[in-house]
Amino acid sequence: MARELYFISGSPPCWSVMLALEVKGLAYTPRRLDNTKREQKSPDYLAINPRGQVPTLVEDDIIVCETLAILSYLDAAIPAPPLFGSSPVETARVWQTICDCDANLRGPVGEISRPLFRGKATEVADKIKQAAETVRNELALYETALKDNDWLAGETLSAADLMVFPVIMQLLHAVGRDDAAPLQLAIHPVTEYFPNIDRWTKRLESLPGYDNAYPPHWK
Numbered sequence: 001m002a003r004e005l006y007f008i009s010g011s012p013p014c015w016s017v018m019l020a021l022e023v024k025g026l027a028y029t030p031r032r033l034d035n036t037k038r039e040q041k042s043p044d045y046l047a048i049n050p051r052g053q054v055p056t057l058v059e060d061d062i063i064v065c066e067t068l069a070i071l072s073y074l075d076a077a078i079p080a081p082p083l084f085g086s087s088p089v090e091t092a093r094v095w096q097t098i099c100d101c102d103a104n105l106r107g108p109v110g111e112i113s114r115p116l117f118r119g120k121a122t123e124v125a126d127k128i129k130q131a132a133e134t135v136r137n138e139l140a141l142y143e144t145a146l147k148d149n150d151w152l153a154g155e156t157l158s159a160a161d162l163m164v165f166p167v168i169m170q171l172l173h174a175v176g177r178d179d180a181a182p183l184q185l186a187i188h189p190v191t192e193y194f195p196n197i198d199r200w201t202k203r204l205e206s207l208p209g210y211d212n213a214y215p216p217h218w219k
């Protein structure tokens, strides 16, 4: 069977799917789309994903769009290791963490990282600082959750970790830039401000296949 993943480098949802494929031990052909050329809006790609968004997983004639739909599909196809918990309460914790991240962290992280990646930090400094306050409050919750736990939602790695990790990595990549330093966002270095989160990111970085999923344009 031919398995392909369409992705844009650095896209957190794509990174989540790539990590899930590694965790499940599934080989695939990466199909990188160039956002600067708007390749995700080409007629060929729109025929696969009518919204022109990534990620999209293609397995022969099966096409799955939407990150969480792809993770659920992979988990149903290859149940071990489970990504969505092994008991009702674990499943609840996984979804709770994913929903919390989507509702409270993903947006403000984008408000920080987008202008920084585009070299526009000074122009929207106040907006970035405001978003950073929200993000610090969110990170404080993760910091507490990770105090006595290795993973975000249960005893083992789950879809919660795979969904939250790329969002936090995007943030850390952005706030670690030189032009973020004058903004004094109190997030970088993460070892100092959020040591439990730092240890958790290192746990994910040591997963087998981690390097295969790392955004190519950051290498």
Ligand SMILES: N[C@@H](CCC(=O)N[C@@H](CS)C(=O)NCC(=O)O)C(=O)O
Pocket: 008, 011, 012, 013, 014, 040, 052, 053, 054, 055, 065, 066, 067, 068
């Ligand atoms: N809800 C979608 C969101 C996907 C999404 O926002 N993808 C972005 C990259 S992070 C994208 O495709 N951007 C390019 C575009 O919209 O043209 C999912 O989780 O799969």
